[in-house]
Amino acid sequence: MEEGSVFGYNKENNISTEVGTCSPDHSVATEDVVAPDTSTAEPGACSEGRASDHGATLSSAVQSPETENKEFIDEFGFLIDEEELNMELKHVKGAHSELTARREKRWRMVANWEATNTRNREKLKSLCRKGIPRLFRSGTWQLLLGSYVHILDPVDKGVYEVLREKDIANKELKExxxxxxxxTFTKHIMYREAGGAGQTLLRNVLHAYACADPEVGYVQGMGFVVCTLSTQMNEVETFWALHTLMKNEKHRMREMYRPGFPMLHQQFYQLRRLMAKLLPRLYKHFETLGVSPPLYASQWFLTLFVCDLEFRAVLRVWDVFMSEGWKIIFRIAIALLKWEERRLLSMPFDEVIPAMKTLHQGKDSDELLQRAHNVRFKTAELEAFAREFASSQVSGG
Structure with a gap:
């Protein structure tokens, strides 16, 4: 598949399920990723082995061997050009503002996690929606998920290393x-080197998970989830975060990845029902053209928008996803569609599909998140749509 391609079309399942070399849009990445470590007694201190630890500073430059152009490395470790650097510096300056300092002060309440996660649950939810400060993101994600329990539990000590060294029975899957x-993450300084630290981490974590969950094994799209986690965590933390995302009640991602993609089909149905309610004109237009979610939304769900948003926005979306679950993914989807509704309504089929692949371009991250949180629907509605879908499958509908 060519550079920049995303999902191929799977006729058997009628969904797009193949991930190519897509890399998130990082032209306006703004935060650095220094974050607490959970490899010690509590999630805190600096973590070793994160993808971000292997990048250079923002002002560092590397010379491209093919051209005379210099490439710079942003705070997340992604390569940017000189023009993008100017934008990056402007946003980085804003990231170290007095407002950021005040936000970090408020986030110190997370140190008392038991009280925060019970008595102050609504306050925590509100703070996550405003964005978790870079200093707290790693530990907070692991606390929200509960994956830190595996790091601290002596019973789980060494489990990852055993899985990593275990042979995958399915040799084709290993290949x-x-x-x-x-x-995966072809523009990231750590992941671009064949056999380098990033690719080794990614291979190790995917290999270990395939051994831990043979039914799911490995599905294209999982790599982007692992890479994003690894920008905040070390290798062992990344594995347990992935493991928890797959199996906890709030996220249940293995139901999306397992054979037949059952939850992915459910999510397509839920998205259509939300469009019918919130964007009726666009819904009718898409239905008339035969443009259904499997043609454009597979990547949104399978990679949690990693391939479709600038990385700063990805982290903001994931902050909420870790806290609240899937609702934010639907909100982002509806917000993007509503933002471009007028343009999409004027397009025929052969223009709509390419337009859907660039829907995110030129969108300010903060405004996108604000628009998403203004998309109004209840969790109970999503649950009702899920029950409708399940009933339709039982009845053969």
């Missing part, structure tokens, strides 16, 4: 993982 490793 697929190795092939896809080189096509």
């Amino acid at each position: 697929i993982i190795s092939r896809d490793v080189s096509r």
